[in-house]
Amino acid sequence: xxxxxxxxxxxxxxxxxxxxxxxxxxxxxxxxxxxxxxxxxxxxxxxxxxxxxxxxxxxxxxxxxxxxxxxxxxxxxxxxxxxxxxxxxxxxxx
Numbered sequence: 001x002x003x004x005x006x007x008x009x010x011x012x013x014x015x016x017x018x019x020x021x022x023x024x025x026x027x028x029x030x031x032x033x034x035x036x037x038x039x040x041x042x043x044x045x046x047x048x049x050x051x052x053x054x055x056x057x058x059x060x061x062x063x064x065x066x067x068x069x070x071x072x073x074x075x076x077x078x079x080x081x082x083x084x085x086x087x088x089x090x091x092x093x094x
Contacts, residue, residue: 044068 024032034044044050049069054061067075 042068 001040010070012033022035022036026032039045051067051069053067055063
């Protein structure tokens with residue numbers, strides 16, 4: 001059940017990690033502006049790099065997520081480190 005809370009939508013009794021924060025427009029040059037309140041809440045500052053992750057459904061992009069580049073690096077390291085460690089442990093590489 002969706003419940004309106006401020007300007008965002010959350011699911012009642014579920015994790016509030018995913019919600020619609022705002023609607024943004026794309027201008028004729030393809031640029032978007034993230035609202036100041038959202039930038040402040042996410043601690044996004046001028047010059048910060050953001051990674052854009054997307055998901056496809058039937059050959060079309062259906063979802064996009066922005067991740068701060070520094071956080072994305074940590075996520076990738078966290079996922080790949082155990083894999084690489086396992087490959088090194090099971091290989092004959094000194």
